[in-house]
Amino acid sequence: MTTTRWLAAFAAVVVALVVQVSLFPHLAWNGIVPNLCLLVVVAAALTVEAPFALVLGFAAGLTLDLAPPADHIAGRWALALTIAAFLAARVRQDVRPTALAVVGTVAAASFVATSLFALSGVLLSDPAMSVAGLLEVVLVALVWDVLLTPFVLPPLMKLFSRLSPQWATQ
Numbered sequence: 001m002t003t004t005r006w007l008a009a010f011a012a013v014v015v016a017l018v019v020q021v022s023l024f025p026h027l028a029w030n031g032i033v034p035n036l037c038l039l040v041v042v043a044a045a046l047t048v049e050a051p052f053a054l055v056l057g058f059a060a061g062l063t064l065d066l067a068p069p070a071d072h073i074a075g076r077w078a079l080a081l082t083i084a085a086f087l088a089a090r091v092r093q094d095v096r097p098t099a100l101a102v103v104g105t106v107a108a109a110s111f112v113a114t115s116l117f118a119l120s121g122v123l124l125s126d127p128a129m130s131v132a133g134l135l136e137v138v139l140v141a142l143v144w145d146v147l148l149t150p151f152v153l154p155p156l157m158k159l160f161s162r163l164s165p166q167w168a169t170q
């Protein structure tokens with residue numbers, strides 16, 4: 001079951017990444033697109049054990065860092081999505097989260113991950129990132145991610161629950 005869960009998780013990350021870098025740039029608001037990889041990581045963190053979600057967050061972030069048209073220093077998304085996975089995993093202690101808790105968790109994870117990515121860009125002197133544009137990037141990304149939550153998280157959480165029956169019953 002563990003191998004199946006890893007394959008399903010990586011397939012979800014790959015599908016999310018392909019849609020994020022190929023389809024969503026056509027729907028971008030000032031160049032800001034929804035972060036589907038973040039939504040996959042949050043769905044895993046809310047459904048399965050934390051170590052799995054943390055490794056998935058790192059792997060999803062690294063693939064996002066290396067996928068074209070990445071124009072930043074690799075590792076920034078890996079760090080951001082790992083931290084987001086940790087925070088989202090803390091929400092799910094021993095009970096299944098409510099719909100409001102899921103949306104709140106996505107909003108918090110999006111805010112933290114996007115802020116961390118943007119701030120690391122400012123600290124590393126990324127020419128595409130400025131302090132003035134930081135707030136707009138964070139807020140638009142948060143709105144995008146929350147708007148997609150009802151469409152993306154329920155099927156992913158159901159998938160992860162089916163592949164982790166010991167956690168799904170709680």
